[in-house]
Amino acid sequence: MSKGVTKQSEDYAKWYTDVVLKGELADYGPVKGTMIIRPYGYAIWESIREAADKMFKETGHVNAYFPMFIPESFMTKEAEHVEGFAPECAVVTHGGGKKLEEPLYVRPTSETIIWSAYKKWINSYRDLPILINQWANVVRWEMRTRLFLRTTEFLWQEGHTAHASAAEAEEETRKMIEVYRKLAEEHLAIPVYVGQKTDAEKFAGAVHTYCIEAMMGDKRALQAGTSHYLGQNFAKAFDVKFLNKNNELEYVYATSWGVSTRLVGGLVMAHGDDKGLILPPKVAPYQVVIIPIYKKEEDRSAILEKLSQIASDLESKNIRVKIDDNTQQSPGWKFNQYEMQGVPVRMEMGPKDLEKGHVVIVRRDTGKKEFLQTDAITNTLVELMPVMQKDLFDRALAFREAHTKTVNNYSEFKEMIDEGNFVKAYWAGDDRHEEEIQKETKATVRVIPFEQPQAKGTCFYTGKPADKIAIFGKSY
RNA sequence: CGGGGCGUAGCGCAGUCCGGUUAGCGCGCCUGCUUUGGGAGCAGGAAGUCGCAGGUUCGAAUCCUGCCGCCCCGACCA
Known part of the structure:
Protein backbone atom coordinates (compact mmCIF):
# COMPACT_ATOMS: atom_id res chain seq x y z
CA MET A 1 0.00 0.00 0.00
CA SER A 2 1.37 3.39 -0.94
CA LYS A 3 2.01 5.93 1.77
CA GLY A 4 -0.05 9.02 1.08
CA VAL A 5 -3.29 9.75 -0.69
CA THR A 6 -3.71 10.59 -4.37
CA LYS A 7 -3.50 14.34 -5.00
CA GLN A 8 -6.85 16.07 -5.44
CA SER A 9 -5.65 17.68 -8.65
CA GLU A 10 -4.61 14.32 -10.04
CA ASP A 11 -7.85 12.42 -9.50
CA TYR A 12 -10.43 13.82 -7.11
CA ALA A 13 -12.54 10.65 -6.97
CA LYS A 14 -9.48 8.57 -6.15
CA TRP A 15 -8.41 11.11 -3.53
CA TYR A 16 -11.82 10.76 -1.88
CA THR A 17 -11.67 6.97 -1.82
CA ASP A 18 -8.10 7.04 -0.50
CA VAL A 19 -9.02 9.38 2.34
CA VAL A 20 -12.02 7.30 3.37
CA LEU A 21 -10.13 3.98 3.26
CA LYS A 22 -6.73 5.04 4.56
CA GLY A 23 -8.19 7.44 7.08
CA GLU A 24 -10.04 4.36 8.41
CA LEU A 25 -13.47 5.92 8.11
CA ALA A 26 -14.96 2.99 6.23
CA ASP A 27 -14.30 -0.15 4.24
CA TYR A 28 -16.19 -2.03 1.58
CA GLY A 29 -18.74 -4.65 2.63
CA PRO A 30 -18.94 -8.02 0.87
CA VAL A 31 -22.14 -7.16 -1.02
CA LYS A 32 -21.73 -4.64 -3.83
CA GLY A 33 -22.47 -1.12 -2.68
CA THR A 34 -22.44 -1.93 1.03
CA MET A 35 -20.16 -0.22 3.48
CA ILE A 36 -18.54 -1.06 6.78
CA ILE A 37 -18.33 2.08 8.89
CA ARG A 38 -15.17 1.78 10.96
CA PRO A 39 -14.85 3.14 14.50
CA TYR A 40 -13.26 6.44 13.46
CA GLY A 41 -15.90 7.09 10.80
CA TYR A 42 -18.66 5.97 13.11
CA ALA A 43 -17.45 8.38 15.81
CA ILE A 44 -17.91 11.21 13.31
CA TRP A 45 -21.42 9.98 12.53
CA GLU A 46 -22.18 9.74 16.25
CA SER A 47 -21.16 13.34 16.69
CA ILE A 48 -23.45 14.42 13.85
CA ARG A 49 -26.24 12.27 15.25
CA GLU A 50 -25.92 13.69 18.75
CA ALA A 51 -26.00 17.27 17.51
CA ALA A 52 -29.00 16.58 15.26
CA ASP A 53 -30.87 14.60 17.87
CA LYS A 54 -30.46 17.42 20.38
CA MET A 55 -31.91 19.92 17.92
CA PHE A 56 -34.84 17.63 17.07
CA LYS A 57 -35.71 17.34 20.74
CA GLU A 58 -35.37 21.07 21.25
CA THR A 59 -37.95 21.53 18.50
CA GLY A 60 -40.42 19.18 20.17
CA HIS A 61 -39.75 15.87 18.44
CA VAL A 62 -39.54 12.41 19.98
CA ASN A 63 -37.79 9.28 18.75
CA ALA A 64 -39.49 6.00 17.87
CA TYR A 65 -38.75 2.96 15.76
CA PHE A 66 -40.75 1.35 12.95
CA PRO A 67 -40.14 -2.02 11.25
CA MET A 68 -37.74 -2.46 8.36
CA PHE A 69 -40.10 -4.76 6.40
CA ILE A 70 -42.90 -3.14 4.47
CA PRO A 71 -45.74 -5.16 2.92
CA GLU A 72 -45.73 -4.77 -0.86
CA SER A 73 -49.32 -3.52 -0.79
CA PHE A 74 -48.22 -0.49 1.29
CA MET A 75 -45.59 0.48 -1.22
CA THR A 76 -48.04 0.61 -4.08
CA LYS A 77 -50.60 2.87 -2.41
CA GLU A 78 -49.13 6.25 -3.29
CA ALA A 79 -48.72 6.38 -7.07
CA GLU A 80 -45.81 8.82 -7.38
CA HIS A 81 -44.06 7.24 -4.43
CA VAL A 82 -44.15 3.72 -5.84
CA GLU A 83 -43.02 4.95 -9.25
CA GLY A 84 -40.09 6.72 -7.64
CA PHE A 85 -38.96 3.98 -5.31
CA ALA A 86 -40.08 0.55 -6.53
CA PRO A 87 -37.24 0.12 -9.05
CA GLU A 88 -34.58 0.64 -6.41
CA CYS A 89 -36.03 -1.55 -3.66
CA ALA A 90 -34.74 -4.81 -2.26
CA VAL A 91 -37.60 -7.28 -1.84
CA VAL A 92 -37.73 -10.27 0.49
CA THR A 93 -39.64 -13.18 -1.05
CA HIS A 94 -38.78 -16.00 1.33
CA GLY A 95 -38.88 -16.45 5.10
CA GLY A 96 -38.67 -19.44 7.37
CA GLY A 97 -37.75 -21.59 4.41
CA LYS A 98 -41.01 -20.86 2.60
CA LYS A 99 -42.11 -18.48 -0.10
CA LEU A 100 -44.02 -15.57 1.47
CA GLU A 101 -47.62 -14.92 0.52
CA GLU A 102 -46.86 -11.24 0.16
CA PRO A 103 -43.37 -10.00 -0.71
CA LEU A 104 -41.80 -7.65 1.83
CA TYR A 105 -39.98 -4.52 0.76
CA VAL A 106 -36.93 -3.54 2.74
CA ARG A 107 -37.66 0.10 3.57
CA PRO A 108 -36.13 2.64 1.19
CA THR A 109 -37.83 5.25 3.43
CA SER A 110 -40.65 4.78 5.93
CA GLU A 111 -43.54 7.03 4.89
CA THR A 112 -45.80 4.10 4.07
CA ILE A 113 -45.29 2.01 7.18
CA ILE A 114 -45.45 5.05 9.42
CA TRP A 115 -48.65 6.36 7.87
CA SER A 116 -50.25 2.95 8.22
CA ALA A 117 -49.59 3.33 11.96
CA TYR A 118 -50.75 6.95 12.06
CA LYS A 119 -54.10 5.76 10.72
CA LYS A 120 -54.56 3.84 13.97
CA TRP A 121 -53.41 6.67 16.19
CA ILE A 122 -55.18 9.69 14.74
CA ASN A 123 -58.88 10.35 15.25
CA SER A 124 -59.20 13.96 16.28
CA TYR A 125 -57.33 17.24 16.01
CA ARG A 126 -56.53 16.61 19.67
CA ASP A 127 -54.22 13.77 18.56
CA LEU A 128 -52.20 16.21 16.46
CA PRO A 129 -49.52 17.13 15.83
CA ILE A 130 -47.46 13.95 15.91
CA LEU A 131 -43.77 14.83 15.80
CA ILE A 132 -41.82 11.58 15.45
CA ASN A 133 -38.29 10.96 14.32
CA GLN A 134 -36.54 7.65 13.81
CA TRP A 135 -32.87 6.72 13.49
CA ALA A 136 -32.64 3.77 11.14
CA ASN A 137 -30.96 2.07 8.23
CA VAL A 138 -32.56 2.07 4.80
CA VAL A 139 -31.81 0.21 1.58
CA ARG A 140 -31.85 1.52 -1.97
CA TRP A 141 -30.48 -0.63 -4.74
CA GLU A 142 -28.33 2.00 -6.41
CA MET A 143 -26.56 1.27 -9.67
CA ARG A 144 -23.47 3.31 -8.95
CA THR A 145 -22.31 3.51 -5.37
CA ARG A 146 -19.62 5.43 -3.54
CA LEU A 147 -18.59 5.16 0.09
CA PHE A 148 -20.83 7.40 2.24
CA LEU A 149 -22.15 9.37 -0.74
CA ARG A 150 -24.37 6.71 -2.21
CA THR A 151 -24.43 3.25 -0.68
CA THR A 152 -26.94 0.44 -1.01
CA GLU A 153 -27.61 0.50 2.72
CA PHE A 154 -27.12 3.66 4.73
CA LEU A 155 -27.88 5.13 8.12
CA TRP A 156 -30.07 8.17 8.50
CA GLN A 157 -32.80 9.80 10.47
CA GLU A 158 -36.25 10.37 9.09
CA GLY A 159 -38.74 12.68 10.72
CA HIS A 160 -42.41 12.02 9.99
CA THR A 161 -44.88 14.54 11.29
CA ALA A 162 -48.66 14.79 11.11
CA HIS A 163 -50.55 18.08 11.36
CA ALA A 164 -54.08 19.47 11.47
CA SER A 165 -53.46 22.18 8.89
CA ALA A 166 -51.46 22.83 5.74
CA ALA A 167 -50.01 25.98 7.27
CA GLU A 168 -48.72 24.14 10.31
CA ALA A 169 -47.18 21.37 8.20
CA GLU A 170 -45.57 23.95 5.96
CA GLU A 171 -44.14 25.70 8.99
CA GLU A 172 -42.71 22.38 10.21
CA THR A 173 -41.13 21.72 6.82
CA ARG A 174 -39.42 25.11 6.92
CA LYS A 175 -38.42 24.75 10.56
CA MET A 176 -36.63 21.47 9.88
CA ILE A 177 -34.72 22.67 6.83
CA GLU A 178 -33.50 25.48 9.08
CA VAL A 179 -32.39 22.87 11.63
CA TYR A 180 -30.42 21.19 8.86
CA ARG A 181 -28.86 24.48 7.82
CA LYS A 182 -27.66 24.98 11.38
CA LEU A 183 -26.37 21.42 11.57
CA ALA A 184 -24.40 21.82 8.34
CA GLU A 185 -23.10 25.32 8.91
CA GLU A 186 -22.56 25.47 12.64
CA HIS A 187 -21.60 21.89 13.37
CA LEU A 188 -19.99 20.63 10.16
CA ALA A 189 -18.74 24.06 9.06
CA ILE A 190 -20.20 23.44 5.60
CA PRO A 191 -21.91 26.49 4.05
CA VAL A 192 -25.14 25.58 2.29
CA TYR A 193 -27.69 27.13 -0.01
CA VAL A 194 -31.15 26.70 1.47
CA GLY A 195 -34.22 26.64 -0.71
CA GLN A 196 -36.62 24.64 -2.79
CA LYS A 197 -36.16 21.81 -5.29
CA THR A 198 -37.74 22.01 -8.74
CA ASP A 199 -40.52 19.54 -9.53
CA ALA A 200 -38.04 17.43 -11.44
CA GLU A 201 -35.82 17.03 -8.38
CA LYS A 202 -38.37 16.77 -5.59
CA PHE A 203 -39.16 13.70 -3.48
CA ALA A 204 -41.47 11.10 -5.01
CA GLY A 205 -44.76 11.76 -3.23
CA ALA A 206 -44.05 15.29 -1.98
CA VAL A 207 -45.93 18.47 -2.84
CA HIS A 208 -42.63 20.28 -2.60
CA THR A 209 -39.15 19.65 -1.25
CA TYR A 210 -36.76 21.98 0.51
CA CYS A 211 -33.07 21.19 0.65
CA ILE A 212 -29.66 22.29 1.75
CA GLU A 213 -27.10 22.14 -1.02
CA ALA A 214 -23.32 22.31 -0.51
CA MET A 215 -20.30 22.73 -2.77
CA MET A 216 -17.62 20.09 -2.52
CA GLY A 217 -13.88 20.60 -3.09
CA ASP A 218 -14.23 19.63 -6.76
CA LYS A 219 -16.98 22.25 -7.11
CA ARG A 220 -19.72 19.67 -7.53
CA ALA A 221 -22.96 19.98 -5.60
CA LEU A 222 -24.00 17.68 -2.79
CA GLN A 223 -27.56 17.50 -1.55
CA ALA A 224 -26.94 17.37 2.17
CA GLY A 225 -30.45 17.29 3.63
CA THR A 226 -34.08 17.46 2.55
CA SER A 227 -37.38 18.43 4.14
CA HIS A 228 -40.61 17.59 2.34
CA TYR A 229 -44.07 19.06 2.55
CA LEU A 230 -46.22 16.03 1.72
CA GLY A 231 -49.62 17.74 1.85
CA GLN A 232 -52.37 15.14 2.15
CA ASN A 233 -50.82 12.69 -0.30
CA PHE A 234 -49.96 9.99 2.20
CA ALA A 235 -53.03 10.65 4.36
CA LYS A 236 -55.17 9.98 1.31
CA ALA A 237 -53.21 6.88 0.33
CA PHE A 238 -53.56 5.45 3.84
CA ASP A 239 -56.94 6.98 4.59
CA VAL A 240 -55.85 8.95 7.62
CA LYS A 241 -58.58 11.43 8.58
CA PHE A 242 -59.23 13.47 11.69
CA LEU A 243 -62.20 15.39 13.07
CA ASN A 244 -61.37 19.08 13.15
CA LYS A 245 -62.71 21.64 15.60
CA ASN A 246 -65.81 22.09 13.45
CA ASN A 247 -66.56 18.39 13.71
CA GLU A 248 -65.67 17.84 10.05
CA LEU A 249 -63.59 14.93 8.73
CA GLU A 250 -60.38 16.06 7.05
CA TYR A 251 -57.23 14.39 5.74
CA VAL A 252 -54.12 14.88 7.83
CA TYR A 253 -51.22 17.05 6.59
CA ALA A 254 -47.74 15.56 6.59
CA THR A 255 -44.02 16.32 6.43
CA SER A 256 -40.91 14.20 6.30
CA TRP A 257 -37.27 15.15 6.51
CA GLY A 258 -33.90 13.43 6.66
CA VAL A 259 -30.15 13.56 6.72
CA SER A 260 -27.88 10.57 6.28
CA THR A 261 -24.36 9.21 6.56
CA ARG A 262 -23.82 11.04 3.27
CA LEU A 263 -22.96 14.01 5.49
CA VAL A 264 -19.74 12.24 6.44
CA GLY A 265 -18.76 12.14 2.77
CA GLY A 266 -19.70 15.81 2.50
CA LEU A 267 -17.44 16.60 5.41
CA VAL A 268 -14.52 14.86 3.72
CA MET A 269 -15.03 16.70 0.44
CA ALA A 270 -15.87 20.11 1.84
CA HIS A 271 -12.72 20.49 3.92
CA GLY A 272 -10.10 17.94 2.87
CA ASP A 273 -6.76 18.66 1.22
CA ASP A 274 -3.89 16.68 -0.32
CA LYS A 275 -2.83 15.42 3.10
CA GLY A 276 -6.28 14.00 3.79
CA LEU A 277 -9.22 14.91 5.92
CA ILE A 278 -9.62 18.15 7.86
CA LEU A 279 -12.22 17.90 10.61
CA PRO A 280 -13.95 20.86 12.23
CA PRO A 281 -13.36 20.65 16.00
CA LYS A 282 -17.05 20.07 16.77
CA VAL A 283 -17.17 16.75 14.88
CA ALA A 284 -13.62 15.54 15.44
CA PRO A 285 -13.55 12.30 17.49
CA TYR A 286 -10.47 13.77 19.14
CA GLN A 287 -9.64 17.42 18.81
CA LEU A 384 -8.48 27.93 19.38
CA MET A 385 -11.28 25.39 18.85
CA PRO A 386 -14.03 27.89 17.94
CA VAL A 387 -11.53 29.87 15.87
CA MET A 388 -10.68 26.80 13.79
CA GLN A 389 -14.36 25.94 13.48
CA LYS A 390 -15.05 29.41 12.08
CA ASP A 391 -11.96 29.49 9.86
CA LEU A 392 -13.00 26.23 8.22
CA PHE A 393 -16.48 27.56 7.55
CA ASP A 394 -15.10 30.84 6.19
CA ARG A 395 -12.67 29.03 3.95
CA ALA A 396 -15.39 26.78 2.52
CA LEU A 397 -17.68 29.78 2.05
CA ALA A 398 -14.99 31.79 0.26
CA PHE A 399 -14.34 28.81 -2.01
CA ARG A 400 -18.02 28.47 -2.85
CA GLU A 401 -18.44 32.20 -3.48
CA ALA A 402 -15.38 32.24 -5.72
CA HIS A 403 -16.93 29.46 -7.79
CA THR A 404 -20.50 30.68 -7.97
CA LYS A 405 -20.95 32.79 -11.11
CA THR A 406 -23.88 34.92 -12.13
CA VAL A 407 -24.84 34.66 -15.80
CA ASN A 408 -27.37 36.32 -18.08
CA ASN A 409 -27.48 34.09 -21.12
CA TYR A 410 -27.09 30.46 -22.11
CA SER A 411 -23.65 30.75 -23.68
CA GLU A 412 -22.23 32.30 -20.51
CA PHE A 413 -24.04 29.57 -18.61
CA LYS A 414 -22.40 26.80 -20.60
CA GLU A 415 -18.98 28.38 -20.23
CA MET A 416 -19.28 28.74 -16.45
CA ILE A 417 -20.72 25.25 -15.97
CA ASP A 418 -17.99 23.87 -18.18
CA GLU A 419 -15.41 25.39 -15.84
CA GLY A 420 -17.12 23.53 -13.01
CA ASN A 421 -18.78 26.47 -11.28
CA PHE A 422 -22.13 26.82 -9.61
CA VAL A 423 -24.22 29.17 -11.72
CA LYS A 424 -26.67 31.66 -10.32
CA ALA A 425 -29.23 32.93 -12.84
CA TYR A 426 -32.79 34.13 -13.30
CA TRP A 427 -34.90 31.13 -14.12
CA ALA A 428 -38.43 30.74 -15.44
CA GLY A 429 -38.09 27.38 -17.13
CA ASP A 430 -40.01 24.16 -16.47
CA ASP A 431 -39.16 20.44 -16.28
CA ARG A 432 -38.68 20.21 -20.01
CA HIS A 433 -36.21 23.09 -20.17
CA GLU A 434 -34.34 21.68 -17.21
CA GLU A 435 -34.02 18.36 -19.00
CA GLU A 436 -32.71 20.03 -22.15
CA ILE A 437 -30.09 21.87 -20.13
CA GLN A 438 -29.09 18.71 -18.29
CA LYS A 439 -28.73 16.80 -21.56
CA GLU A 440 -26.42 19.41 -22.98
CA THR A 441 -24.41 20.43 -19.91
CA LYS A 442 -25.00 17.76 -17.21
CA ALA A 443 -26.03 20.59 -14.88
CA THR A 444 -29.37 20.73 -13.05
CA VAL A 445 -31.16 23.20 -10.83
CA ARG A 446 -29.74 22.37 -7.44
CA VAL A 447 -31.91 24.74 -5.51
CA ILE A 448 -34.08 27.83 -5.78
CA PRO A 449 -32.81 29.72 -2.73
CA PHE A 450 -35.19 31.22 -0.19
CA GLU A 451 -32.95 34.26 -0.23
CA GLN A 452 -33.81 36.14 -3.41
CA PRO A 453 -32.86 39.50 -4.88
CA GLN A 454 -35.50 42.23 -4.76
CA ALA A 455 -35.38 42.93 -8.48
CA LYS A 456 -37.02 40.78 -11.12
CA GLY A 457 -35.09 39.68 -14.18
CA THR A 458 -35.14 37.73 -17.40
CA CYS A 459 -34.72 33.95 -17.58
CA PHE A 460 -31.30 33.19 -19.04
CA TYR A 461 -32.69 30.22 -20.97
CA THR A 462 -36.25 30.98 -22.03
CA GLY A 463 -35.97 34.76 -22.14
CA LYS A 464 -39.22 35.02 -20.21
CA PRO A 465 -39.66 37.39 -17.26
CA ALA A 466 -38.41 35.68 -14.11
CA ASP A 467 -38.90 36.60 -10.48
CA LYS A 468 -36.55 33.97 -9.07
CA ILE A 469 -32.92 33.09 -9.38
CA ALA A 470 -31.83 29.46 -9.27
CA ILE A 471 -28.52 27.80 -8.48
CA PHE A 472 -27.33 25.34 -11.12
CA GLY A 473 -24.49 22.86 -10.84
CA LYS A 474 -23.27 19.38 -11.56
CA SER A 475 -24.20 17.15 -8.69
CA TYR A 476 -23.16 13.99 -6.93
C1' C B 1 -28.38 -3.21 -20.42
C1' G B 2 -24.27 -0.97 -24.17
C1' G B 3 -18.68 0.24 -24.58
C1' G B 4 -13.78 -0.59 -22.29
C1' G B 5 -10.61 -2.91 -18.64
C1' C B 6 -9.15 -6.35 -14.80
C1' G B 7 -9.07 -11.18 -11.72
C1' U B 8 -1.56 -14.01 -9.54
C1' A B 9 0.19 -13.74 -1.03
C1' G B 10 -3.59 -9.10 3.36
C1' C B 11 -2.89 -4.68 -0.30
C1' G B 12 -0.60 -2.86 -5.00
C1' C B 13 1.57 -5.16 -9.12
C1' A B 14 5.26 -8.07 -12.73
C1' G B 15 5.18 -12.61 -15.34
C1' U B 16 0.56 -14.28 -20.04
C1' C B 17 2.10 -12.02 -26.49
C1' C B 18 6.19 -16.51 -27.72
C1' G B 19 3.78 -23.04 -22.65
C1' G B 20 9.29 -25.61 -19.81
C1' U B 21 12.91 -26.42 -13.08
C1' U B 22 11.19 -24.37 -6.89
C1' A B 23 5.66 -18.32 -9.68
C1' G B 24 8.53 -13.22 -8.45
C1' C B 25 8.70 -7.78 -6.65
C1' G B 26 7.12 -3.55 -3.39
C1' C B 27 4.22 -2.43 0.91
C1' G B 28 2.17 -4.78 5.09
C1' C B 29 2.77 -9.03 8.70
C1' C B 30 6.12 -12.22 12.33
C1' U B 31 11.20 -12.72 15.17
C1' G B 32 15.68 -10.36 16.84
C1' C B 33 18.95 -6.23 17.36
C1' U B 34 19.69 -1.09 16.54
C1' U B 35 16.26 3.14 16.35
C1' U B 36 12.33 7.28 17.47
C1' G B 37 11.94 15.87 16.40
C1' G B 38 8.09 14.39 9.27
C1' G B 39 5.79 7.69 6.80
C1' A B 40 13.35 4.21 10.50
C1' G B 41 17.68 0.52 9.35
C1' C B 42 19.78 -4.34 9.08
C1' A B 43 19.26 -9.66 9.36
C1' G B 44 16.06 -13.71 9.29
C1' G B 45 10.97 -15.65 8.48
C1' A B 46 5.64 -16.90 7.44
C1' A B 47 2.19 -16.40 3.76
C1' G B 48 -0.34 -18.38 -3.19
C1' U B 49 -6.78 -23.53 -4.93
C1' C B 50 -2.39 -17.96 -10.32
C1' G B 51 -11.27 -16.17 -10.22
C1' C B 52 -14.11 -21.16 -11.37
C1' A B 53 -14.97 -25.43 -14.67
C1' G B 54 -13.62 -28.12 -18.75
C1' G B 55 -10.28 -28.90 -22.97
C1' U B 56 -5.35 -29.09 -25.86
C1' U B 57 -0.33 -30.84 -24.40
C1' C B 58 4.89 -35.08 -22.08
C1' G B 59 4.13 -30.29 -19.45
C1' A B 60 -0.64 -24.65 -18.63
C1' A B 61 -0.65 -18.53 -14.52
C1' U B 62 0.62 -18.63 -19.94
C1' C B 63 -3.07 -21.58 -25.51
C1' C B 64 -8.74 -22.80 -26.47
C1' U B 65 -14.09 -22.93 -24.77
C1' G B 66 -17.72 -21.80 -21.21
C1' C B 67 -19.00 -19.53 -16.67
C1' C B 68 -18.44 -16.18 -12.36
C1' G B 69 -16.92 -11.71 -10.08
C1' C B 70 -15.08 -6.73 -9.87
C1' C B 71 -13.71 -1.75 -11.71
C1' C B 72 -14.23 2.53 -15.16
C1' C B 73 -17.42 5.22 -18.87
C1' G B 74 -22.62 5.66 -20.41
C1' A B 75 -27.79 4.87 -19.27
C1' C B 76 -30.15 5.26 -14.12
C1' C B 77 -30.43 7.91 -9.29
C1' A B 78 -34.00 12.44 -3.62
Missing part, protein backbone atom coordinates in the same frame (compact mmCIF):
# COMPACT_ATOMS: atom_id res chain seq x y z
CA VAL A 288 -6.06 17.19 19.98
CA VAL A 289 -3.65 14.34 19.42
CA ILE A 290 -0.61 14.33 21.63
CA ILE A 291 2.59 12.69 20.42
CA PRO A 292 5.46 12.12 22.83
CA ILE A 293 8.97 11.97 21.39
CA TYR A 294 11.82 10.37 23.28
CA LYS A 295 14.90 8.19 23.07
CA LYS A 296 15.68 7.14 26.60
CA GLU A 297 13.42 5.48 29.12
CA GLU A 298 13.80 8.27 31.68
CA ASP A 299 12.73 10.83 29.04
CA ARG A 300 9.74 8.68 28.23
CA SER A 301 8.39 8.51 31.74
CA ALA A 302 9.00 12.21 32.46
CA ILE A 303 7.39 13.29 29.19
CA LEU A 304 4.40 10.99 29.57
CA GLU A 305 3.81 12.17 33.08
CA LYS A 306 3.78 15.80 32.00
CA LEU A 307 1.59 15.01 29.00
CA SER A 308 -1.04 13.11 30.93
CA GLN A 309 -1.25 16.11 33.26
CA ILE A 310 -1.78 18.39 30.26
CA ALA A 311 -4.32 15.95 28.80
CA SER A 312 -6.46 15.75 31.92
CA ASP A 313 -6.36 19.52 32.19
CA LEU A 314 -7.68 19.77 28.62
CA GLU A 315 -10.30 17.12 29.29
CA SER A 316 -11.54 19.05 32.28
CA LYS A 317 -12.35 21.85 29.81
CA ASN A 318 -14.21 19.36 27.55
CA ILE A 319 -11.53 19.08 24.92
CA ARG A 320 -11.29 15.60 23.46
CA VAL A 321 -7.71 14.37 23.64
CA LYS A 322 -5.80 11.32 22.54
CA ILE A 323 -2.26 10.58 23.69
CA ASP A 324 -0.52 8.26 21.24
CA ASP A 325 2.40 6.70 23.07
CA ASN A 326 2.45 3.65 20.85
CA THR A 327 6.06 2.63 20.39
CA GLN A 328 5.47 0.69 17.20
CA GLN A 329 5.33 3.73 14.94
CA SER A 330 7.78 6.57 14.60
CA PRO A 331 6.67 10.14 15.35
CA GLY A 332 6.85 10.93 11.63
CA TRP A 333 4.47 8.11 10.83
CA LYS A 334 2.03 9.38 13.41
CA PHE A 335 2.20 12.95 12.10
CA ASN A 336 1.16 11.74 8.68
CA GLN A 337 -1.51 9.38 9.96
CA TYR A 338 -3.27 11.97 12.10
CA GLU A 339 -3.05 14.56 9.36
CA MET A 340 -4.73 12.06 7.06
CA GLN A 341 -7.43 11.55 9.69
CA GLY A 342 -7.97 15.28 10.02
CA VAL A 343 -7.30 15.74 13.74
CA PRO A 344 -7.58 19.53 14.27
CA VAL A 345 -4.53 20.01 16.48
CA ARG A 346 -1.35 18.04 17.04
CA MET A 347 0.77 18.53 20.12
CA GLU A 348 4.37 17.28 20.29
CA MET A 349 6.64 17.09 23.27
CA GLY A 350 10.22 15.84 23.22
CA PRO A 351 13.07 16.03 25.75
CA LYS A 352 14.07 19.52 24.56
CA ASP A 353 10.52 20.80 24.95
CA LEU A 354 10.16 19.31 28.40
CA GLU A 355 13.37 21.00 29.45
CA LYS A 356 12.21 24.38 28.13
CA GLY A 357 8.74 24.01 29.56
CA HIS A 358 6.83 24.20 26.29
CA VAL A 359 5.15 22.04 23.65
CA VAL A 360 4.83 22.24 19.88
CA ILE A 361 1.34 22.88 18.54
CA VAL A 362 0.41 22.36 14.89
CA ARG A 363 -2.93 23.35 13.35
CA ARG A 364 -4.18 20.86 10.78
CA ASP A 365 -5.93 23.45 8.60
CA THR A 366 -3.05 25.91 8.25
CA GLY A 367 -0.09 23.67 9.08
CA LYS A 368 1.30 26.46 11.25
CA LYS A 369 3.62 25.41 14.08
CA GLU A 370 4.06 27.29 17.30
CA PHE A 371 5.57 26.79 20.72
CA LEU A 372 3.29 27.09 23.73
CA GLN A 373 4.38 27.43 27.34
CA THR A 374 2.81 24.53 29.20
CA ASP A 375 0.83 26.76 31.55
CA ALA A 376 -0.79 28.47 28.55
CA ILE A 377 -1.85 25.30 26.73
CA THR A 378 -5.33 24.80 28.07
CA ASN A 379 -6.56 28.37 27.67
CA THR A 380 -5.01 28.71 24.24
CA LEU A 381 -6.57 25.51 22.94
CA VAL A 382 -9.96 26.24 24.47
CA GLU A 383 -9.92 29.51 22.53
